[in-house]
Amino acid sequence: MRSFAEILAIAAERKGGVDKVLAATQAPLGPEALAAIPADRWLAQMARGIFQAGISWTVVEAKWPGIEAAFDGFDIGRVSMMDDDRFEALLADTRVIRSGPKIAAIRDNAAFIRRVEEQEGGFARKVADWPAEDFLGLVDWLVKNGSRLGGNTGPYMLRQMGKESYLLSQDVVARLVAEGVIDAPPTARKARAAVQAAFDQWRAESGQSFNVISRVLAQSIG
Known part of the structure; x- marks a missing residue:
């Protein structure tokens, strides 16, 4: 080598x-700056990567303001508690990319982030404190606990949020x-x-x- x-x-x-x-x-970013990022921004970046998978990133970028609004600014509580009526409304909402599996993944990731927020001292804090020498472990953790964060989706999300990656x-x-x-x-x-x-x-x-x-x-x- x-x-x-x-x-x-x-x-x-x-x-x-x-x-x-x-x-x-x-x-x-440094650990403290990374740890200060609100939970909704982590979910938003996950959602962006999920929506970008398999389609033009330009399309996602053009629709992003509408996507943000449709998902209530990616409020963790609201998205994680999405009921069937809200799910169906999003499937019919022309502001978003109307993929049932992708919308479900965003809901699941909201629940994942919410659990870490409530039980493990904060999602951003956990990511910030994860050692760079175990970046592989961080990626595996996202894949195991999140939804549709495999391949380069999880690592790219981390890169965009400021985690060394x-x-x-x-x-x-x-x-x-x-x-x-x-x-x-x-x-x-x-x-x-x-x-x-x-x-x-x-x-x-x-x-x-x-x-x-x-x-x-x-x-x-x-």
């Missing part, structure tokens, strides 16, 4: 310099394969653990965040 510096050099040669490779990389895009996976970390997209736990170990090593040797490392890996291929 190459060092991070070697992979950065490959990306820089391909993209016209280190500055271009690192441009626009989203910096993670890596995304296993096609290009990132290709670089991991090239480095011998994995031999195919990582689905088995052993392969995913190998990915985490590789990111941990590059993070330790470079002092860079997972956000930067993920981008550099992608830029070294794509």
Whole structure:
């Protein structure tokens, strides 16, 4: 496995310099800033990712103000207690993307966040305190307890909210394969653990965040 510096050099040669490779990389928030984000914003970002899956992100962006209004600003209590009449009303509401499974997933995620808020000291606090070295564990926790947060939906939500994170895009996976970390997209736990170990090593040797490392890996291929 190459060092991070070697992979950065490959990306820089391909993209016209280190500055271009690192441009626009989203910096993670500190723990306290992350912990201060209200629960409704976590649900909103989950919902955005769920709605974006399989359709144009531009469509979701254009409809987003209406989606926010239709879901009562993603109020955790209201969405988690959605009854059948409210569910049917949303299915008929032209402001939203009218997918029953996606609307149900948003309701289920509201209940998930509400439970963590009530029983575990707060959803944002739990995410903020989760160690970066166990990012794999955080992703697994979201998949196990949430709804439709698998694949890159959960990690992308975390990235957008400000949690230090890596995304296993096609290009990132290709670089991991090239480095011998994995031999195919990582689905088995052993392969995913190998990915985490590789990111941990590059993070330790470079002092860079997972956000930067993920981008550099992608830029070294794509």
